[in-house]
Amino acid sequence: MTGYIFRRILQAIPVFLGTTFLIYFMVFAMPGDPIVALFGDKTPNPAVVAQLRAQYHLDQPFFVQYLIYLGGIFRGDFGLSFSGEPVTSILARTFPVTARLAILALLFETFFGILVGLISGLRKGKLFDASSLAVSLILISLPIFVIAFVGQYVFGVWLGWARTTVGSGAPLQDLVLPALVLASVSFAQIVRLTRASVIETSGLDFVRTAYSKGLSSRRVIPVHILRNSLIPVVTYLATDFGVLLVGATITEGIFNVPGVGNTLYQAIIRGEGPTVVSFVTVMVLIYLVVNILVDLFYGLLDPRIRYVK
Amino acid sequence: MKINRLGITAIVLAAVGALTLSGCAGGGAGTPAASSDASAIITTNGSEPQNPLIPTNTNETGGGKIIDAIFAGLVYYDAKGAPVNDVADSIKSDDNTTYTIKIKSGLKFTNDEPVTSSSFVDAWQYGALLSNAQLSSYFFEDIEGFSYDEDSPLTGLKVVDDTTFTVTLTSALSDFPLRLGYSAFSPLPASAFTDMAAFGENPVGNGPYMLGSGTAWKHNEKISLVVNPAYDGGRKPANGGLTIIFYANQGAAYSDLLANNLDVLDALPDSAYGTYEKDLGDRAVNQPAAIFQSFTIPARLAHFDGEEGKLRRAALSMAINRDEITKIIFSGTRTPASDFTSPVIDGWTDKLKGADVLKFDATKAKKLWAEADAISPWTGTFQIAYNADGGHQGWVDATMNSIKNTLGIDAVGAPYPTFKEARTLITNRTIETAFRTGWQADYPGLFNFLGPIYATNAGSNDGDYSNPKFDALLKKGSSETDLDSANKDFQAAQEILLQDLPAIPLWYSNVTGGYGTSVQNVNFGWNSVPIYNEITKG
Numbered sequence: 071m072t073g074y075i076f077r078r079i080l081q082a083i084p085v086f087l088g089t090t091f092l093i094y095f096m097v098f099a100m101p102g103d104p105i106v107a108l109f110g111d112k113t114p115n116p117a118v119v120a121q122l123r124a125q126y127h128l129d130q131p132f133f134v135q136y137l138i139y140l141g142g143i144f145r146g147d148f149g150l151s152f153s154g155e156p157v158t159s160i161l162a163r164t165f166p167v168t169a170r171l172a173i174l175a176l177l178f179e180t181f182f183g184i185l186v187g188l189i190s191g192l193r194k195g196k197l198f199d200a201s202s203l204a205v206s207l208i209l210i211s212l213p214i215f216v217i218a219f220v221g222q223y224v225f226g227v228w229l230g231w232a233r234t235t236v237g238s239g240a241p242l243q244d245l246v247l248p249a250l251v252l253a254s255v256s257f258a259q260i261v262r263l264t265r266a267s268v269i270e271t272s273g274l275d276f277v278r279t280a281y282s283k284g285l286s287s288r289r290v291i292p293v294h295i296l297r298n299s300l301i302p303v304v305t306y307l308a309t310d311f312g313v314l315l316v317g318a319t320i321t322e323g324i325f326n327v328p329g330v331g332n333t334l335y336q337a338i339i340r341g342e343g344p345t346v347v348s349f350v351t352v353m354v355l356i357y358l359v360v361n362i363l364v365d366l367f368y369g370l371l372d373p374r375i376r377y378v379k
Numbered sequence: 380m381k382i383n384r385l386g387i388t389a390i391v392l393a394a395v396g397a398l399t400l401s402g403c404a405g406g407g408a409g410t411p412a413a414s415s416d417a418s419a420i421i422t423t424n425g426s427e428p429q430n431p432l433i434p435t436n437t438n439e440t441g442g443g444k445i446i447d448a449i450f451a452g453l454v455y456y457d458a459k460g461a462p463v464n465d466v467a468d469s470i471k472s473d474d475n476t477t478y479t480i481k482i483k484s485g486l487k488f489t490n491d492e493p494v495t496s497s498s499f500v501d502a503w504q505y506g507a508l509l510s511n512a513q514l515s516s517y518f519f520e521d522i523e524g525f526s527y528d529e530d531s532p533l534t535g536l537k538v539v540d541d542t543t544f545t546v547t548l549t550s551a552l553s554d555f556p557l558r559l560g561y562s563a564f565s566p567l568p569a570s571a572f573t574d575m576a577a578f579g580e581n582p583v584g585n586g587p588y589m590l591g592s593g594t595a596w597k598h599n600e601k602i603s604l605v606v607n608p609a610y611d612g613g614r615k616p617a618n619g620g621l622t623i624i625f626y627a628n629q630g631a632a633y634s635d636l637l638a639n640n641l642d643v644l645d646a647l648p649d650s651a652y653g654t655y656e657k658d659l660g661d662r663a664v665n666q667p668a669a670i671f672q673s674f675t676i677p678a679r680l681a682h683f684d685g686e687e688g689k690l691r692r693a694a695l696s697m698a699i700n701r702d703e704i705t706k707i708i709f710s711g712t713r714t715p716a717s718d719f720t721s722p723v724i725d726g727w728t729d730k731l732k733g734a735d736v737l738k739f740d741a742t743k744a745k746k747l748w749a750e751a752d753a754i755s756p757w758t759g760t761f762q763i764a765y766n767a768d769g770g771h772q773g774w775v776d777a778t779m780n781s782i783k784n785t786l787g788i789d790a791v792g793a794p795y796p797t798f799k800e801a802r803t804l805i806t807n808r809t810i811e812t813a814f815r816t817g818w819q820a821d822y823p824g825l826f827n828f829l830g831p832i833y834a835t836n837a838g839s840n841d842g843d844y845s846n847p848k849f850d851a852l853l854k855k856g857s858s859e860t861d862l863d864s865a866n867k868d869f870q871a872a873q874e875i876l877l878q879d880l881p882a883i884p885l886w887y888s889n890v891t892g893g894y895g896t897s898v899q900n901v902n903f904g905w906n907s908v909p910i911y912n913e914i915t916k917g
Contacts, residue, residue, distance in 0.1 A: 102800030113839040117527040121512035234634040326631035
């Protein structure tokens with residue numbers, strides 16, 4: 071087990087180097103000079119531009135720029151944004167906000183998704199099943215920004231139940247509405263996955279055996295059916311958590327959440343190399359860690375796929 | 380296992396109901412104000428400053444709004460754009476070249492340092508020095524000693540005593556006193572120079588507001604400003620403070636305004652153009668701003684030089700139906716242009732000789748285009764380059780259709796994905812089409828719309844236009860001693876532009892916005908920024 075984890079972590083090192091290099095190269099290759107854009111519609115004097123380019127090492131060849139950046143990372147220095155703020159403090163500020171949003175959304179979609187999916191699966195073909203399928207179809211087919219705008223208008227402006235945007239410090243109660251919006255699409259997916267899996271498991275021999283042993287459905291449903299139906303759902307949740315953590319740009323934009331997606335989007339538009347590369351690097355690391363955790367979690371759900379040396 | 384079936388069905392149904400409802404309800408009315416509260420905090424929209432908060436290094440509206448609130452310069456502009464003395468006691472000159480500036484005594488920065496003539500002189504020296512690479516350094520280029528080639532002190536600045544200093548310019552500039560209200564000319568306390576990076580994060584000013592205690596500037600979230608009790612100029616706040624909330628997206632800010640989470644909004648999302656007047660009623664704002672929009676046709680493009688070029692430019696200009704485009708594409712949030720400046724600027728007129736060329740006239744346009752074809756037949760496609768990340772596609776397409784339908788030539792927009800890509804190609808002159816150009820005034824003067832853009836070799840002369848007669852009139856205007864005769868010269872200079880059309884004027888952007896039910900006395904200044912200090916809330 072420890073050996074397995076160690077191997078997985080070692081594998082992460084080349085992935086880390088490869089991604090930083092690729093992302094750095096892509097930002098470098100993006101057309102246009104970010105320094106010129108700093109001046110808006112006004113044309114800057116070339117001498118001032120040259121000074122600024124030197125300040126951000128933009129006058130160096132690509133490899134030198136990359137090595138300067140990489141060297142900084144190993145000293146814990148991720149560079150500066152154009153507003154002079156260290157990228158590390160931008161990271162420290164935005165990731166907790168997005169993490170809170172992601173965890174909240176994940177809780178909503180897991181709880182409601184599995185619950186509705188389980189009931190649907192157990193009552194296949196009944197009214198509840200039919201209506202939950204219809205709802206999930208609507209949610210899957212609506213683009214997220216439609217859900218976000220309608221949610222913001224109805225609950226924020228019209229009913230006044232929630233704040234329209236997330237306030238300073240991103241308190242939990244402000245994040246409920248964006249989290250529900252974020253959770254909505256995944257909720258629909260989880261309902262469908264759980265339902266299909268529950269229907270399949272319910273028909274298996276061991277469930278019949280359990281019932282014939284005289285066990286109540288209070289025990290059979292959670293322990294025998296649900297637990298064995300959860301593997302595809304867990305896989306989905308894990309990837310989804312990764313997606314949520316690296317920022318939901320559209321939803322964060324609509325609700326003005328000061329999180330990762332919003333910040334990264336603006337950094338890309340401005341061409342702030344250090345910010346973009348650092349954010350993406352951290353995102354890659356999160357993905358790697360989440361994936362390792364999921365693989366380990368499988369073993370807990372189903373002892374048959376436990377990792378041995 | 381018993382589950383409340385009704386409960387879950389109810390949740391599901393509520394969700395469906397909510398998500399399928401289209402937003403069609405009217406804006407809710409808030410509770411009307413009883414009386415205003417002098418300690419109330421006004422909330423408004425803004426954006427995260429793109430640069431440290433140093434007056435000479437702030438050239439965008441996000442940071443500019445904050446700098447204007449926390450610094451008091453020699454003069455400030457009233458709602459109409461007229462300069463009013465703030466720190467200055469008097470600004471005098473006999474020849475428009477050497478100015479003697481006296482400042483009020485006894486003024487202090489919020490860290491108790493006195494505001495003296497050195498506070499100005501040192502700040503300007505810092506802003507102008509090449510190696511400091513300040514984004515607004517070009518504001519000092521007319522002061523003696525300025526250089527883009529090497530670090531050189533502004534020899535034209537001389538401190539006489541604590542409250543007097545003199546400024547010597549390289550040539551006469553009648554509108555120099557008018558420029559002094561721009562934030563780049565703000566004073567800095569001596570403590571700023573010991574660590575400018577720290578200062579930019581936590582600036583100390585002398586303006587109507589100052590940063591609140593603790594971490595007032597929460598990056599990407601908001602900045603909290605409180606009233607500076609020591610400020611005693613003409614912009615004394617009628618409220619208790621100003622919180623600027625940073626929005627990455629205007630839609631979110633507009634929703635906050637509708638839900639009464641935001642008091643004042645000075646930018647509408649495009650999606651609200653159709654509904655904001657209904658949503659906000661008399662709290663909606665739509666007035667011309669000091670922003671001029673055009674597209675520039677460089678003379679180096681084939682068919683756009685000499686006599687043929689003049690004919691084609693006039694034909695293109697007359698082929699654009701500005702009234703229809705501003706009405707349909709912009710829902711009346713733009714005003715068709717009748718000159719090269721803006722209606723909010725003193726000296727603007729729609730009576731310039733030759734301004735007919737900005738009126739839609741299909742017959743005349745066709746005739747002029749045919750005359751140009753007689754000189755050299757037109758080939759190819761007419762294109763306007765624009766940045767696709769700025770919401771320009773709608774009007775570019777409409778303009779091109781207007782040209783295409785009138786002149787019967789191929790005309791299409793040429794989008795570039797990002798602003799920086801488009802600007803880079805324009806700056807290094809590799810662009811081979813016409814391109815979108817816009818100008819937002821730094822200070823309320825006609826010269827600011829003309830000198831930096833169309834004077835020979837001027838900084839922002841992206842089309843490389845040059846006409847000695849135009850240059851001479853600008854120079855004449857700059858050396859006039861009274862504003863009216865200066866404006867006459869600048870108007871005459873514009874009449875030359877109307878013949879040459881280095882850029883085709885399109886329209887003036889309006890400032891659009893609105894305010895909530897709990898605030899009063901909301902007026903927008905000449906520079907499209909709400910006059911925050913006058914706003915009351917209660």
